[in-house]
Each structure stands twice: as C-alpha cells, then as structure tokens.
Amino acid sequence: MSVARALAGRIAELARALDGRAVRLMEVCGSHTMAIARHGIRDMLPGNVRLLSGPGCPVCVTEPGYVDAALALARRGVGIATFGDMLRVPGSDGSLASARAEGAVVRAVYSPARALELAAAEPDRPWVMLAVGFETTAAPLAALALEIRRRGVGNLALLCAPKRVPPALDALVADPELAVDGFLCPAHVSAIIGARAYEPYARDHGRPCVVASFEPLDVLHGLAGLLEQIVAGEARVDNRYARVVRPEGNPAARRVMAEVFEAADARWRGLGTLPRSGLRLRESFADLDAERVHGVAVQPGREPPGCRCGEVLAGRTEPEDCPLFDRTCTPAHPVGPCMVSSEGSCAAAWKYRGSQGRKS
Amino acid sequence: MCLAVPMTLVAVDADGGGTVELDGVRRSVRLDLLDEPRVGDVVIVHAGYAIERLDPEEARARRELFARLAAAYEAGVGGPVALAAPPPEER
Numbered sequence: 001m002s003v004a005r006a007l008a009g010r011i012a013e014l015a016r017a018l019d020g021r022a023v024r025l026m027e028v029c030g031s032h033t034m035a036i037a038r039h040g041i042r043d044m045l046p047g048n049v050r051l052l053s054g055p056g057c058p059v060c061v062t063e064p065g066y067v068d069a070a071l072a073l074a075r076r077g078v079g080i081a082t083f084g085d086m087l088r089v090p091g092s093d094g095s096l097a098s099a100r101a102e103g104a105v106v107r108a109v110y111s112p113a114r115a116l117e118l119a120a121a122e123p124d125r126p127w128v129m130l131a132v133g134f135e136t137t138a139a140p141l142a143a144l145a146l147e148i149r150r151r152g153v154g155n156l157a158l159l160c161a162p163k164r165v166p167p168a169l170d171a172l173v174a175d176p177e178l179a180v181d182g183f184l185c186p187a188h189v190s191a192i193i194g195a196r197a198y199e200p201y202a203r204d205h206g207r208p209c210v211v212a213s214f215e216p217l218d219v220l221h222g223l224a225g226l227l228e229q230i231v232a233g234e235a236r237v238d239n240r241y242a243r244v245v246r247p248e249g250n251p252a253a254r255r256v257m258a259e260v261f262e263a264a265d266a267r268w269r270g271l272g273t274l275p276r277s278g279l280r281l282r283e284s285f286a287d288l289d290a291e292r293v294h295g296v297a298v299q300p301g302r303e304p305p306g307c308r309c310g311e312v313l314a315g316r317t318e319p320e321d322c323p324l325f326d327r328t329c330t331p332a333h334p335v336g337p338c339m340v341s342s343e344g345s346c347a348a349a350w351k352y353r354g355s356q357g358r359k360s
Numbered sequence: 361m362c363l364a365v366p367m368t369l370v371a372v373d374a375d376g377g378g379t380v381e382l383d384g385v386r387r388s389v390r391l392d393l394l395d396e397p398r399v400g401d402v403v404i405v406h407a408g409y410a411i412e413r414l415d416p417e418e419a420r421a422r423r424e425l426f427a428r429l430a431a432a433y434e435a436g437v438g439g440p441v442a443l444a445a446p447p448p449e450e451r
C-alpha cells in the first residue's frame with residue numbers, strides 16, 4: 001500500500017500547489033468510473049480536486065430506440081446475442097430481459113465470437129448480434145463480421161451502433177458550460193486508437209490528457225499526471241499506459257475495423273447527434289446489416305420519464321442530484337441505463353459511495 | 361467488459377483462434393486483431409479477443425517506478441516524491 005500512499009501524497013502536494021484553485025477532471029471511460037468507485041479513490045483526493053464521469057459507458061450512451069429495434073427483432077423470433085449489460089436496459093417499452101421472460105430467444109455472450117456458435121447450433125433461426133460499444137469492442141465486432149464472411153454463415157447479422165470516443169470528446173470540449181480541466185483518457189479504447197488521438201484536446205483545446213490503465217494505482221498515477229500538467233500550466237498527451245498503448249494504436253485492429261466499418265453520424269443519449277461519431281457497416285457488408293436484412297430501423301426512442309442519465313453522461317449532473325436516485329431508481333429496479341450497467345455512473349455511485357453519497 | 365489482467369498466449373491455432381493462460385487457467389481467445397501472434401506473447405483480452413500485446417520493457421519500467429515510489433515513501437523522505445519517468449539509463 002505504500003505505493004498508493006506515496007501517490008496520494010503526491011496528489012495532495014500538487015493540489016496544494018494549485019493555491020486553492022478547484023479543478024475538475026473527467027474520467028472518460030466506464031472502467032475508470034468503476035475502479036474509482038470500487039477503490040474509494042474520490043475519498044483519497046483533496047477537496048479541490050473533483051472527478052467527473054464522462055460518456056464512457058457504452059450501454060448508457062446507447063439510445064432507447066436501439067433497444068426498441070432489438071426488441072422488435074426478438075419479438076418476431078430472431079435470436080438475439082448480446083453483451084449481458086444490455087439485457088436490462090429499458091427501451092421505450094420493456095427490455096430484452098423482459099422479452100426473454102416472455103419467451104424471446106435472447107442469449108448473453110461474453111464474446112462476439114460466441115454468436116458464431118449460437119448461429120451454427122440453430123441454423124434455421126436467424127440470429128442478430130447486438131453490436132454496441134466503443135472502439136475496444138467495435139474491433140472484435142468487425143472481426144466477427146469478417147469471420148461470418150469467411151465461414152459463409154448465412155443466418156447471423158449485426159445490429160450496429162458502435163461509437164467512437166473522439167467525437168464525444170469534441171462535443172464535450174465544444175460545450176461552453178462544461179468546465180473540465182483535464183481528461184483521464186480510456187485505457188483499452190486507446191490501445192486500439194492510439195494515444196495520439198487525444199492530441200487535438202491538448203493542443204487545440206488546452207486540456208491535459210493522460211492515458212492510464214484502470215488498476216487502482218494506475219488511476220492514481222494518471223490523476224497525479226493530470227495535476228502535474230495543470231500545476232505546470234501545460235497541456236499535452238501523457239501516455240502512462242505505454243506498456244499496452246502505442247502512440248498509433250493497434251494497426252491490425254484498425255485495419256480490420258476500416259475494412260468493415262465506416263464513420264457515420266450517430267445519436268448519443270445525453271449528447272444528441274454527433275457527426276461521424278458512430279460506425280456503420282460498409283456497403284460491401286450490407287448483407288450482414290440487421291436493419292436491412294430484417295427491415296427494422298433504429299428510430300429515436302422514449303427516454304425513461306424523470307431519468308437524468310443524459311445529463312449525467314454529459315458531465316452536467318452527478319447521480320446523487322437525480323431526484324430518482326436511490327428512491328425509485330436502484331440497481332434492483334433501475335429506471336435508466338446508468339443504473340443498469342455495472343459501468344454506469346449511477347450504479348457505481350449507488351454501490352460504492354454508500355449512504356454518505358446519497359443526498360436526502 | 362474490460363479486463364486489465366494480461367494473459368500469456370500458450371497456443372496459436374491455424375483458424376485465427378488460440379489459447380491464453382493466467383495462473384493455470386486456460387481460455388480460448390480470438391487472435392484476429394493481432395499481427396503475427398506468437399506463443400509467449402503477453403496479451404490484453406477484451407470480449408474474447410486479444411486486442412493488444414503487453415510491452416515487457418514498459419511493464420518493467422512501471423514496476424520499477426512504483427517500487428521506487430514505495431521505497432521513497434517507506435524511507436520517510438517527507439519531501440516531494442518524483443513521479444516523473446526515470447531517466448533512460450536507469451530503465
């Protein structure tokens with residue numbers, strides 16, 4: 001633990017060097033949000049250093065209309081393969097978990113590769129893999145598309161809504177209300193896209209960026225790195241996860257993604273429609289596009305009434321400021337996706353910050 | 361969905377699959393996202409796919425940095441603890 005104490009001491013010392021100035025640091029990735037909550041990292045920070053969660057939970061930023069399209073497929077007998085986190089996300093009318101309770105074929109998978117086995121086991125049933133996530137997940141999904149092609153699988157398509165992190169950061173830095181002094185950049189998204197991807201936010205927008213892993217000591221080390229830059233009046237990209245993240249990212253993964261996907265405008269819960277922020281299948285993969293194959297379209301859906309997930313995701317509201325937090329909305333009975341997903345800010349706040357964190 | 365723990369590649373199959381091992385537990389993994397995967401590579405696995413290799417030199421540098429921090433703390437240095445990367449010759 002002495003490493004943690006040494007890092008906490010360093011952070012305290014840097015915070016004092018800020019001379020009373022309060023700073024807000026945003027963790028962009030859901031894995032950081034979880035690590036920060038689980039290890040009580042907020043409590044280790046001096047009062048003038050605040051942490052803010054960004055739009056880094058892939059399930060949370062997925063709009064309700066996407067869930068509606070998946071439900072429409074499930075209700076007409078299409079087998080749905082999905083990451084488990086999507087199961088309880090509310091659409092406008094029910095969730096995949098409720099559809100499954102009503103008899104729909106919905107299978108939680110850890111890996112997209114598992115969808116190949118599901119489709120092979122039931123060759124007469126059409127299957128759809130729910131393709132959501134950031135670049136870290138989009139790369140495996142692209143590899144799945146290539147593998148469907150290679151094996152000539154005829155009954156497996158993708159309902160595509162993967163998202164790209166940099167356009168979300170573009171939207172955040174363009175928001176004049178968002179006072180963020182630095183970004184703790186994602187670990188494994190960066191493994192794919194590379195540390196260089198954050199240069200515009202440092203160079204053009206003056207925001208220090210530190211890439212860090214999400215082990216607790218790495219998070220502390222990353223936060224210390226952000227404070228070092230702020231104290232020194234600098235803004236650059238500091239890669240503190242160089243053991244995995246290369247400046248240019250993973251070339252093989254980027255190649256696979258570029259072969260399968262192209263950038264497209266996409267709607268985000270909380271941030272609205274952001275240019276080129278999503279990924280869609282290229283025309284040459286149209287036969288794997290569930291929207292075309294099954295004639296469904298992802299339309300804007302209805303947000304759960306009263307849920308402030310959108311504002312939480314945009315860094316404008318803390319979970320505890322939502323009037324439903326811990327009242328009608330709990331992990332056992334989630335109202336919005338930020339309480340459903342284990343990476344969601346509301347779930348993390350509920351589970352780990354405990355009653356002190358809950359305003360009454 | 362992310363796992364931070366690196367795993368060692370112990371088998372590479374002809375069809376783009378492979379096997380990783382951590383503490384004696386083996387799992388199958390897809391290797392479509394790595395150029396020239398080799399047995400012995402230490403990899404990061406996400407959603408059943410190896411998404412990147414661990415650079416052993418950088419991993420060692422980070423271990424050493426944290427060990428120095430701990431030593432400085434335990435020695436009760438009191439003054440500022442340097443977090444900056446060590447000079448190249450020390451690595």
Ligand code: SF4
Nearest residue numbers: 308309322329336346
């Ligand atoms: S506490 Fe529940 S209702 Fe409120 S923002 Fe979070 S998920 Fe939505």
